[in-house]
Amino acid sequence: MSDVVIELKNIYKTFKLNYKEKTTVYETLVTTVKKKSPSQTFNALSNISFSVKKGEMLGIIGHNGSGKSTLLKVICHILPPSQGSIKTKGKIIPFLQLGSGFNGDLTAIENIKMYGMILGIQKNKIAKKIPEILEYAELESFKDTKVKHFSSGMFARLAFATAIQSEPDILVIDETLSVGDLAFQQKSFNTFLDIKKQNTTIIYVTHNLDDVLRLCDRAILLYKGFVGDVGDPKLIVDKYKTVVEKSPDYIEESLAKEIGVYYQKILKRPPDVIGMLDHFYRIKKGEISLNDIPSILKNSEEYVSIHG
Amino acid sequence: MSWFYLKSVYDNRSLIWLLAVTDLRLRYRNSVLGFFWSILEPLLMLTVLYVVFSFILRSNIQNYPLFLLTGLIVWNAFSRGTVMSSNCILARGGIVLNAFFPRIVLPISAVITSFLMMFFEMLVYIAFVIIFHFQSPPVAILVPFSLIPLFLLTLGISLPLSTLNVIYRDISYIWNVIVQAGFFLTPIIYTIDIFPKNIQSIIMLNPMAHVINWVHDFTLFNKIPTFGSIIFTFGVSIIVFVIGYTVFRRLEDTMVDKL
Ligand SMILES: Nc1ncnc2c1ncn2[C@@H]1O[C@H](COP(=O)(O)OP(=O)(O)OP(=O)(O)O)[C@@H](O)[C@H]1O
Ligand SMILES: [Mg+2]
Numbered sequence: 001m002s003d004v005v006i007e008l009k010n011i012y013k014t015f016k017l018n019y020k021e022k023t024t025v026y027e028t029l030v031t032t033v034k035k036k037s038p039s040q041t042f043n044a045l046s047n048i049s050f051s052v053k054k055g056e057m058l059g060i061i062g063h064n065g066s067g068k069s070t071l072l073k074v075i076c077h078i079l080p081p082s083q084g085s086i087k088t089k090g091k092i093i094p095f096l097q098l099g100s101g102f103n104g105d106l107t108a109i110e111n112i113k114m115y116g117m118i119l120g121i122q123k124n125k126i127a128k129k130i131p132e133i134l135e136y137a138e139l140e141s142f143k144d145t146k147v148k149h150f151s152s153g154m155f156a157r158l159a160f161a162t163a164i165q166s167e168p169d170i171l172v173i174d175e176t177l178s179v180g181d182l183a184f185q186q187k188s189f190n191t192f193l194d195i196k197k198q199n200t201t202i203i204y205v206t207h208n209l210d211d212v213l214r215l216c217d218r219a220i221l222l223y224k225g226f227v228g229d230v231g232d233p234k235l236i237v238d239k240y241k242t243v244v245e246k247s248p249d250y251i252e253e254s255l256a257k258e259i260g261v262y263y264q265k266i267l268k269r270p271p272d273v274i275g276m277l278d279h280f281y282r283i284k285k286g287e288i289s290l291n292d293i294p295s296i297l298k299n300s301e302e303y304v305s306i307h308g
Numbered sequence: 309m310s311w312f313y314l315k316s317v318y319d320n321r322s323l324i325w326l327l328a329v330t331d332l333r334l335r336y337r338n339s340v341l342g343f344f345w346s347i348l349e350p351l352l353m354l355t356v357l358y359v360v361f362s363f364i365l366r367s368n369i370q371n372y373p374l375f376l377l378t379g380l381i382v383w384n385a386f387s388r389g390t391v392m393s394s395n396c397i398l399a400r401g402g403i404v405l406n407a408f409f410p411r412i413v414l415p416i417s418a419v420i421t422s423f424l425m426m427f428f429e430m431l432v433y434i435a436f437v438i439i440f441h442f443q444s445p446p447v448a449i450l451v452p453f454s455l456i457p458l459f460l461l462t463l464g465i466s467l468p469l470s471t472l473n474v475i476y477r478d479i480s481y482i483w484n485v486i487v488q489a490g491f492f493l494t495p496i497i498y499t500i501d502i503f504p505k506n507i508q509s510i511i512m513l514n515p516m517a518h519v520i521n522w523v524h525d526f527t528l529f530n531k532i533p534t535f536g537s538i539i540f541t542f543g544v545s546i547i548v549f550v551i552g553y554t555v556f557r558r559l560e561d562t563m564v565d566k567l
Pocket of ligand 1: 015016017044062063064065066067068069070071564565566
């Protein structure tokens, strides 16, 4: 398939947990001499596989700490995955924490040049675009002001105005679809729609479920670093609302244990996140009850393929 | 070394230059004396060292102020470059975590900033030469030759320092101490022949000692370094650079998790 522009296969991202970590040479020496303590690890992303087609807009939703920002950084090649492979085609522009690359001691113009070049825009192209960027951000009269004296809204506007000049093939957005005051939010949102129309692939992380419903072609539910489900935004948003949003520890343990027992008995393996979330969703929706689970498992392709 | 990576460094040359020049401008932007600091700093240092060593310790090296000045300028390029680099990635964590560009541009640009400052300091040297009617020996035009190993050494040490300092936050303090000790272990305020032969050969294991001797020989003593010294210094510089680059590439990825 030639129109796939992002392909993730079995991506894992493992972090060493901070509180046990040694951050100075001194600490390292002392602990090595004393005795080595096994370092604790944490999987921020587990076994993530999906692909995105050219021009598609994919929404990613999930609770705080579910790994959304980490996943975006892996897609943008900012964080290397601990395992698995990722392939991307075309120029990726991250809209993560917009303006985090700004240097407060530099003026607006100097920051545009610096930030633009870091985003991979050609030097002479930025120079030409500076008036346009300032006009878009409505900051012409502040062009020689150091950005540390900017308000946070002005800061965000300048960053947004610069970043949209980068002509990405893939735009990766972490909650910053529109910035600034109401009027500017409208303007930046319209710009975003223009970019979308130009067949730009967009990955959009947000807590705004309405945005996902009205803008995205497909959505992913991230749950504790796992893909909880992929598919139609309506279904994914509903699943998120029903199962995850109200209680991130969605699995009432007793229920989870019982489902786990069925899995071991019938499929000879522990339940996977997608399956588990789905059972919970359907139970909460009243479509099925716990007693239906054995027959669901026995009718699954997996069971049929094991038992002929 | 992967050519793809080296090419991406080349493609980012204008970013490297912009970072280096901007850093230089920022240093002087908010100061009363501005750019003159770059000239005053080595002059002040020179005055102190000159007073201490020529009057109190009675050094009898000919043209001692020029001797001190050239050594200081070259050593400063190295020490300033490595010290600035050690913090360059940590200080720019925000941009490293939010945009994708080859991180190696940060230490490279820090080293270039340091070398640009060195060129300004050389203006002081030229002023001295003119003021004191010093006859520069003809081999002085060979000075740029010594800047090649100087650059390789500075960058070769800067690369691993910049990443290591993200993982172990006290690396830059440790390096500061090492650099200060290094100043006295390198023939900057003295000539190597004040030591007995066996200690001399230990001191000359330090490639920076060779580079500084070369510059002294070129600018003051009208001498050309021995073949052995050239081979040794270039050999060590290239090895330091290759090791430094390899360590940087190894740590580049793990480092980002710790930012
Ligand atoms: N560099 C790091 N070192 C250790 N743990 C990390 C690191 N970065 C992220 N984590 C952990 O990974 C998990 C996922 O973090 P992430 O920022 O991706 O969450 P998120 O889904 O974006 O949350 P939010 O909705 O709050 O933005 C969190 O538990 C976080 O503590
Ligand atoms: Mg986040």
